[in-house]
Amino acid sequence: MAYKKFDTALIHGGISTDERTGAVNVPIYQTSTFKQDGLGKMRGYEYSRTGNPTREALEALIAELEGGYAGFAFASGLAAETAVLSLLHSGDRVLISSNVYGGTFRLLNQVFDHFNINYTISDTEDVESFEKDITDDVKAVLIESPANPLMTVTDIRAVAETAHRHGLLVIVDNTFMTPYLQKPIELGADIVIHSATKYLGGHSDVVAGLAVVKTKSLAEKIAFIQNSTGGVLPPFDSFLLIRGIKTLAVRLDRHVANAEAAARRLSEHPAVKSVHYPGLPSDKGYEVNKSQAKNGGAMISFELKDNYDINVFYESLQLITLAESLGGVESLVCHPSTMTHAAIPEEIRKKVGITDGLIRLSIGIEDIDDILEDLEQAIKASEVE
Ligand SMILES: *Cc1c(COP(=O)(O)O)cnc(C)c1O
Numbered sequence: 001m002a003y004k005k006f007d008t009a010l011i012h013g014g015i016s017t018d019e020r021t022g023a024v025n026v027p028i029y030q031t032s033t034f035k036q037d038g039l040g041k042m043r044g045y046e047y048s049r050t051g052n053p054t055r056e057a058l059e060a061l062i063a064e065l066e067g068g069y070a071g072f073a074f075a076s077g078l079a080a081e082t083a084v085l086s087l088l089h090s091g092d093r094v095l096i097s098s099n100v101y102g103g104t105f106r107l108l109n110q111v112f113d114h115f116n117i118n119y120t121i122s123d124t125e126d127v128e129s130f131e132k133d134i135t136d137d138v139k140a141v142l143i144e145s146p147a148n149p150l151m152t153v154t155d156i157r158a159v160a161e162t163a164h165r166h167g168l169l170v171i172v173d174n175t176f177m178t179p180y181l182q183k184p185i186e187l188g189a190d191i192v193i194h195s196a197t198k199y200l201g202g203h204s205d206v207v208a209g210l211a212v213v214k215t216k217s218l219a220e221k222i223a224f225i226q227n228s229t230g231g232v233l234p235p236f237d238s239f240l241l242i243r244g245i246k247t248l249a250v251r252l253d254r255h256v257a258n259a260e261a262a263a264r265r266l267s268e269h270p271a272v273k274s275v276h277y278p279g280l281p282s283d284k285g286y287e288v289n290k291s292q293a294k295n296g297g298a299m300i301s302f303e304l305k306d307n308y309d310i311n312v313f314y315e316s317l318q319l320i321t322l323a324e325s326l327g328g329v330e331s332l333v334c335h336p337s338t339m340t341h342a343a344i345p346e347e348i349r350k351k352v353g354i355t356d357g358l359i360r361l362s363i364g365i366e367d368i369d370d371i372l373e374d375l376e377q378a379i380k381a382s383e384v385e
Contacts, residue, residue: 006065006180007249014061015053016242026057028239050227054235058210058242062200065179065245066192068212070219072226073238077175077195078103079231080209084171084191085140086225087218088117092139095122095130097154098352099147099341101173101195106343121348124154125285131162140169143189145292146176146285149301149336149360150353151276153285156292160188175199175327180252182293190214191222198327202244202251206237251329251365255298258371259363263300265372271379273303273357299326301336301360304379310335310357313382319366319374326362331371334360 003012018027029052034045045051055073063071074080081104088094096108098121108119122133124143141163145154160170172184175195184192194200196208213219226232233241256279263277278289279296289296304310314322320331324339334340337349337356344354363371 009061009064010180010248011246013064014059015057016061026054026239026242028235029053030235048235049230049232052232052235052238054242055233055238058233058238061242061245062179062194062196062210063212066174066212067179067183067185068192068214069216070213070223072211072213072222073196073233073241074209074211074226075231075233075237076207077101077193077197077209078107080193080195080211081107081173082111082231083222083225083229084193084211085112085117086229087169087221088112088139090116091137093118093120093135093137094140094142095120095124095133095138095168096142097124097144097147097152098122099150099152099354100142100144101148101175102336102341102343104142104144104173105341109343121352124159125152127155127158127162130159131166134163134166134168138166138168140171142171142173144173144176145182146278146289146297146299148176148299149276149341149358151278151283151285151296151299151301153278153289155288156182156184156187156189164188176297176299177293178248178252180248181256181295181297185212185214187292190218196241197325199252199255200245200248200327201241202248202328203240204325204328204330206240206244208233208237208241252298254365255363256295258365258368259296259298259300259361261368262361262363262371262375263296266300266302266375269379271304271308271383273305276301298363299360300363301358303355303357303359304382307384308379308382309384310359310382313359313378316378316381317374318377319370320361320378326360328362329365331364331366331374332362334362336360 059071123129171191172189178199192212194210267275277300278285
């Protein structure tokens with residue numbers, strides 16, 4: 001049956017059933033290799049690093065959801081980024097948004113630098129300043145929007161248009177939004193990457209990465225790199241991700257409704273110094289985010305006033321769990337400056353505004369009253385006389 005709507009594609013997109021048996025789920029093809037019927041006579045598969053039917057179903061699904069030419073599944077978000085950045089050559093430079101995921105920064109700052117692939121932190125929120133950073137060696141831009149952990153919003157259309165005028169490859173990390181809330185390829189991106197560990201998986205039970213490319217020529221290159229470098233997603237994890245993606249829309253609707261309520265409550269709270277959430281009309285990224293995404297997502301960061309002890313705040317939370325990661329059904333809290341963004345040197349953290357008082361929340365799908373009550377009692381407990 002033909003279908004048109006995104007929510008239906010989440011369940012029936014890509015390769016969603018098993019042709020041979022009629023199973024309504026794609027089987028977990030837990031096999032490393034495939035019989036060949038004669039020399040050079042393959043049945044479409046030869047070795048699971050190169051291609052596996054369960055992984056292929058996931059790859060077809062994410063390509064369809066992001067509106068790209070092809071999808072690729074990797075063992076983690078960083079493995080997906082590594083494969084995509086491997087498109088660059090020695091002497092090339094990539095511009096990155098001023099607060100990207102700490103691991104992205106570390107990958108460029110401490111691994112790709114070995115190969116003379118360089119980066120510049122660029123203020124992609126300001127298109128004019130971004131354009132000034134495009135030197136002759138710049139070949140790509142990597143955008144996160146909203147960017148982690150200050151939820152700064154980049155105008156993806158404007159940056160992509162400027163980048164393309166200079167011949168750059170436009171890469172968007174869409175982890176925080178997912179294709180349900182934001183479709184970077186429609187906004188001009190050439191490549192979308194995901195830490196599928198987060199909302200796409202959605203249940204904090206799998207580490208995975210995805211990349212989606214817009215063109216056949218990029219697909220051929222990434223397929224070659226994926227097979228050559230080998231950081232592929234195993235069949236069972238591919239199955240878990242397909243399973244998680246089926247409920248993406250219903251989960252995110254609840255995540256976002258809860259996050260909007262929590263952001264509103266925090267922004268009105270007398271103990272709170274600042275709230276960063278692009279779904280609040282008072283947020284500086286609100287208008288641009290609204291022009292390119294369905295809503296503000298479910299990630300919030302905030303700071304308490306100086307007479308609150310954040311160590312006590314973290315220790316007082318009872319429902320919201322202190323842990324790395326985000327995007328699962330359970331609410332999580334983290335401390336960016338010592339956790340997710342610890343790999344970024346202190347002076348750079350300070351410069352981009354990742355203060356030691358910054359608290360990041362991944363709002364889950366629990367009852368909002370319980371989430372608000374937990375925040376309230378932890379804030380109260382952390383007040384210093
Ligand atoms: C977690 C995360 C990554 C890294 O993904 P892993 O699956 O942990 O390797 C990249 N980008 C963003 C925005 C993330 O939140």
